[in-house]
Amino acid sequence: MDNKEQDILRAAERMVREGGYNAFSFRDIANEVGIRSASVHYHFPTKEDLGAAVAAYYTDKFLGALGEPEELVIAGKDPIKAYVKAFRDALAKDKRMCLCGLLGAEINGLPPKVVGETRVFFERNLDWLTRAYTLQKGEKGAKDKAVQTLALLEGAMIVSNALGNNENFDAAVQIIS
């Protein structure tokens, strides 16, 4: 069994999270996966297609692993705490930026399909957080709190990533509640 398509997405995710959309090539990915660059084109015709697919793959993986905020509340868990932990794991385990945080920063230089999928990440995450805050404290101000939390987490990742030290992440996100 191969599932080369997933291998390609995984390799691309790693490379984009390292240096952005322009930090991977079809040859790089082909080498890592163990096929030829022409075969990568077979699965993803253009780089734009692959970039958009990676963003969508990352969004699904990230929110899928988290579960829905309603379910977390039913299970007696704090959805906001779980959400912050998901970000911290992405930084600590992978030692890398949030893929869509990076793409969001680069968005003015990205091809249209990648822009679209990157926006989907932010919209779905803001929706998730808004629902979580609504469950906790009611609808009032939930949207603003969602924006604040997402911004603080993405920014904390940048500062920690840039300075190569995770204490800054913890110092920054301790005000989230």
Add this chain to the structure above:
Amino acid sequence: MDNKEQDILRAAERMVREGGYNAFSFRDIANEVGIRSASVHYHFPTKEDLGAAVAAYYTDKFLGALGEPEELVIAGKDPIKAYVKAFRDALAKDKRMCLCGLLGAEINGLPPKVVGETRVFFERNLDWLTRAYTLQKGEKGAKDKAVQTLALLEGAMIVSNALGNNENFDAAVQIIS
């Protein structure tokens, strides 16, 4: 008088802020400035040199325009408010990300000199904010507040930039004080 060197830095700043370190080439810059790509190499031998110079140029320009927090306090101004406004202007006027926020996100894929200058931006900004908070509320917790503020501002820029809407920036940064 030309000052081509500054023209080059300005062009490079604009391009990096659009799509990151890999979003500009010597030819692009040469075209914009009105010279040939070989002449850009005369001023900045390698791309790494130019990238590092742009980061340093941006850091100096940003903090220089702001002034020292001690001076702002003496002039009866709130340094934190001034700092937030400086970020908002960078987003609203230029319609672009913070240059070093973008480089910070990409840092794992950047050449050493650029990494160094990007870190200088974060270190000097954290220092500035720490001094500002110390002036306002004393040393206790000033460092953490500095990290929180910088992270929130960089993250708010990413979210606003990604979704192409500045209201998210305002919603995110309203908690800064």
Add this chain to the structure above:
DNA sequence: CTTTCCCTATCTTTCGATAGATAGGTCTTT
């Protein structure tokens, strides 16, 4: 008459992309 600044011309490498071939599997038709 050297330094500064820009030029032309060119090199090498890498990029994204395409053409055309092939081996092996699957489906369809008789």
Add this chain to the structure above:
DNA sequence: AAAGACCTATCTATCGAAAGATAGGGAAAG
């Protein structure tokens, strides 16, 4: 069940464009 048609997934080989970089020349200024 056999034969023919099509599909999947990969390969080799190659393209033109663009990248970063360098050598060497020339004009102007002091």
